[in-house]
Amino acid sequence: MTAVDLEFDQLNSTVDALRRSISNRMMYGVGKDAVTARPQDWLHAAALAVRDRLVARWMKTTRLQYEQDVKRVYYLSMEFLIGRTFTNALLALGIYDQMKEALAGLGVDMEALTDLEPDAALGNGGLGRLAACFLDSMATLGIPGFGYGIRYEYGMFRQQIVNGEQVEAPDYWLRAGNPWEFPRPEVQYIVHFGGRTVQRNDHIEWIETQHVNAMAYDTVIPGYATSATNTLRLWSARATEELDLSAFNQGDYRRAVDAKNMSENVSRLLYPDDSTSAGRELRLRQEYFFVSATMQDLIRRYLRTHSTFGRFTEKVAVHLNDTHPVLAIPELLRLLVDVHRVPWDKAWKDVQQVFSYTNHTLMPEALETWDVETLARLLPRHIEIIFEINAEFLKRVSEHSGHDVDMIRRISLVDEYGQRRVRMAHLAIVASQKVNGVSKLHSQLMTRDIFADFARMFPERFTNVTNGVTPRRWLAQSSPSMSSLIDRQIGAHWRRDLFELAKLRDLKHDAAFVDAFREAKRQNKLRLVQHLSQHTKIAFDPNALFDLQVKRIHEYKRQLLNVLHVIVRYNRILADPKRDWVPRVVMFAGKAASAYRMAKTIIKLIGDVSDKVNNDPVIGDRLKVVFVPNYGVSVAELIIPAADLSEQISMAGTEASGTGNMKLALNGALTIGTLDGANIEICDAVGRENIFIFGHTADEVDDLRATGYRPRQVYEGDAELRLALDQIRTGFFSPDDPLRFSDIFHTLVDWGDHYMVLADFAAFATAQDEVDRRFVDARGWAASAIENVAGMGQFSSDRTIAEYARDIWQVKPLELE
Template sequence: MPATAIFQFDKPTNSVEALRRSISNRLVYQVGKDLHSATQRDWLFAVFHAVRDRIMDGWRESLTQAEDQDAKRVYYLSLEFLTGRALTNAMLATDIYEPVKQACALLGADFDALIDLEPDAGLGNGGLGRLAACFLDSMATLGLPGMGYGIRYEFGMFAQRIEHGQQVEEPDYWLVNGYPWEFMRPELSYTIRYGGRLVPQNGQSLWLDTEDVIATAYDSGVPGHQMRSVVTMRLWSARASGGVNLDAFNRGDYIQAVEAKNQSENVSRVLYPDDRTEHGHELRLRQEYFFVSASLQDILRRHLKNHSGFEQLADKVAIHLNDTHPALAVPELMRLLMDEHQLDWEAAWGLCTRIFSYTNHTLMEEALETWPVELLGRVLPRHMGLIFDINARFLAEVHTRFPDDHALLRRISLIEERGVRRVRMAHLSVLSSHKVNGVSALHSQLMVDTIFSDFVRMYPERFCNKTNGITPRRWLSLANPSLSTLIDSRIGPDWRQDLDQLAQLRDLADEPEFQNAFRLAKQQNKRRLTDLMARCPGVIVDPHSLFDVQVKRMHEYKRQLLNVLHVITRYHRILAQPHANWVPRTVIFAGKAASAYYMAKLVIRLINDVARVINNDPLIGSLLRVVFIPNYRVSLAEIIIPAANLSEQISTAGTEASGTGNMKFALNGALTIGTWDGANIEIAEKVGPDNIFVFGNRAEKVAELRGYGYLPRSYYEGNFDLKFAIDRLAQGGFSPEEPGRYRDVVNVLLESDYYQLLADYGDYCACQDKVDDLYRRPGAWTRSAILNVAGMGPFSSDRTIREYATDIWGVAPLR
């Protein structure tokens, strides 16, 4: 009898009654509770399982189709996947959000409360991880065969609490109650090796006496819109290769008994361990190798299931490096092909350069990842040897092509020889990849003009641009139901999979009825955010004020400090002219600073001190409010972004590779105030220059100022408002209990100001005045906001992924 005849099951349906039965059955048989004893957590898990059941057929069919069609697959390697909450996203993808809500009501479960109980998956930190999550959503929506590989961090980066105005980091226990969306795959476990020694034998290197860790797979399904397909996100969790040391345990030395086990499992414990210490630095390296080794072993295993050798490997496998964190995949694939499968060097390297592609996400030299040769050689001796070999062959090729350019060899080498010898992971990624892309038009141009200009001389055909995008399913349909419903009523629902359809809204931008409905949707979102901010002690916000929002990772180049300087100036101006025609404004900040990033943490404290002074000044009233919302995350962004009127995208020109927050805000009807940087440029081109506020020096001017000597004090001495604001900081005007608290901030601004805040300050403040002028005219403001939404079609991650699939990966949708 055929196996399919033996294995029969009832496919779950999506009626309210079927969902009610499914949820109640899952509550009893999966969670182990009944209706009377169930907690909110129990209801959440029951709903999770019931919804997961409804993606299983599509998930299995996607995997089966890829196998049956022997399709080329893309494997997206990323150290972060900032997915946010999975449940609501899945309910929208399967079109069962309302039926599940009704089923919960019939069962007496509080749907809104249990939805809010789901923790954000602690798998990422910022834009890099959020981009990767959007890309998986688009891969599934487009029906592309592929998989995302990463690490199943037990703890996220950290949960942020604000205490006495300062950031306090606490463990992010996102897995403490389990995660019912995932499946553990114990049969997919691989040995990851560290340390040891190399022994030459018959022209090969044997890697012996290694310290081993086991990587075990956990799979989650990422459903595409309307269940076109389901993509697998496979995350690796570390466990010790050995168990508890029983001898030590029996002696009563319980710490030593589990020491080796704990050290092995630390590899997947925390996202971005603090690398200020030698141990933290090494742990970060071990993490990066851990996930690429497990992923590549898994990729080769899958390939060999259907193919007898590796002749077709590059025709069936595309591996994408999301930044340089997965760059160790290059020597690892060489090791596996040569040491485990006995391919010669030329064959193995030829496959590498056809399989790998790489996205660069930064131009800042300090952010380009390097590893000390000593550390890499000690932790991964075989890989360090392979990198030396790759570099020697590469430099021989460079010398042959450019025999008279001796400086080129030093600049382009994979090894930085000055000072402590370090491996340049970006150089390794570029050398091994058949395509290298930037993530916005300006970034890609600067990339080839600056950091990779030598490689462009060698391989000009490798470099291209792929402007980032965002998924409209989460960032409009899910995050902003008020605006989504309005758009559906006028142009239909198909924009969710064809965002270019939003262009139809241009014809409605001057229609009074649509403008009124658009403003009402924005006001509903602002009230939702106001209710959330009311939980912050002492914060009372006028929902009719202009919501001026800067939410992103705290970093000097993102220039939250420039925003603060304008807030201080605005405060002083209101005090000087309290009866002028001021536009009431609420300035909202959110974002985490890396635990070791002193200046970013000091800026957080400054924001909270400025908020304390302004919000408690009776002369200001409701004309100006400042709020720092703690513990920024995806689920919080889904509330903040739809409520924003003004989006602050104010990085120093030439430093922000792309940005995707700028796209999310514009898609939700916020106007951008920003520099001519990253994707701001392309947004301006699509929404029209009259519908975005652009200020500040451009990238070439920034470089010119640095070139002939930038003097921040000249701007300080030449601008009364700027000098007044900085002097007040220096005198302790916002920290009277500790007047010198912001001495370091003042010194950075006046002595170096690397990111040129003072150079842009005057133009920024003038641009903020233009913001006020437009906001005083509701019809004109709303028209610009509608045109922003209408221009967002090109910024769908579906467009981005379609370009990756066609131009880089050579991957086609499943049939």
């Protein structure tokens, strides 16, 4: 088609212009007037008005990327936990106050509107939130890139707590539509499954496949205080045939749509329950579906401006966020070799230059593997490619190791013991030019332990890039009271350069600033108390110490250690009710995977303990326990700024990094934690005197295992701990079902206590006693909190992304006009 210059309105962002835009969008976009409009309609119209202002930047950025023939980063992740978009976009555009005034002029309260926006249900935990922070920082720094994932219709699940138990319900986040996305029905790719391969002349063809279409949905990711933007492109599954008309006409209406429903299940839910073979197969289909569409899309984009693959590695960087997208490696090889007829040696060389991989776990059981039989059935061409890569690799290993059979067995891409399984992390390492851990300790342990053989073979391939969080979301947006105070003291440039916060150190003994800091924290606590009182019918004292553990419910994160201390504290108060106890509100939040029985039992234990504690008249306001349901980005924005104490208590050597620890410290919470993940670097940044470190180190954990850890001896030797565990075992908290928590007792006392909960309990209790002593000194606590905020400069995702761009992707920022 002929290119013509479009004539369109240049949108400015004065209050009058915004008011007019909202009115236009209400009438022409939503199709209502002010009389019939519901609050949801006003939000939709306002969102469209904001989106219009992002689009001009988006088009300009895209044009400049093509003109400058930039190298692009393709960031592949199963999760993008982006949260709500409205307020974030207003802050990025610098029009928050103008929009608030424009809506007020139309008789609409913006604060009430923002609470109506659902969180985009595109992730679950730290992995997805990290990906979202990275997209924000890539756009802010002008790094040309795309995020690629799946447009889940129902997220993972919406968590409800019913009688103290987790109940999963679909998350209907798209029920009212999504004003931020652009459907791209013209951007569709066929994704194949099953079938077989045949040799035709000099190439292999994959035939007799089933297939599903992947359709693109685009969301603009704005940079902060820049015209640069990036794109989050999500794939939605569409059936290649919508309706079996023959079956429909015969009255078999279910069969008429069976094929459509089966095809489109691929993008319905995040992490389908993998405790069944059908669930595992669906998860594999999901992973291949999104990487296949993505690889096809990036090749199409590259070939728009290049006629051969000669400069492919100069223009493409593909980053794998954990092992879920690793099938992108054999898929890109398949497309290059089988479809575009690139010689194998050239294609393999290119693949090894474009891919990079971030590892997010130190636990071998968490490293993804797929059984060979399932792969061969669903992806027959890919298993051939994987075996070809493995054959070449093991030949090299054999030569390198002097034919060390044990090393070959350990390092092979295929685990040959029992059911043969492909080790996806091994495939990622062999095919990537860089492999990184996400904290200094994690990267050290990764090369020393789980990937030691690879590190000896490819020492230059391994590196560290410590995680970070975006200060725009996690301070500017989530804590208006604190961020406005900081702005008044040091200006607003910290949003782009978080190291600016170091200037706050000089104010930690300034009485006026300390008072203002404490008041900002109090405002955040009052905001949370108001929310909790509406949802829990429990009254909370805002002067109490707010003690927060918010993260995925998992045994290695040791919510059980925290619960045990709550029970011991409860027993202490009962034994000495006249003592002047430091009042404490202990908050838990997080989801348990639907098939993870022990994690769901832990949630129930928290619920039963909270019932007992919160309803005991002897305890009163001295101790409250609450589980905040359906933890996500918006809930986190509410509770993180209110925290006084941040629980980062995983067993040393299990948490790769953590980012909740960074968000909480950035908001002035003091950390109680083990020397695990990024806690070590936070400790260095804020000073040992401003953090509560306890427990065994990673090396001490290894030594304790080696010498024979006996948790029952710990149980028998600590009277307070024994009483708490016996209360759990005998039904003190669950009189309706005394044996409800017997597995928890036996896991900790009789079955090895794998995550060393009992081994670290005494040190944890001692550290908690120190927390009480320090909290009584309000000004001293505030000074330490200020030190935490001031020390967070290095934990900005801007610093993280700058390191990725320079050291791993070799990508330069876009040159903006």
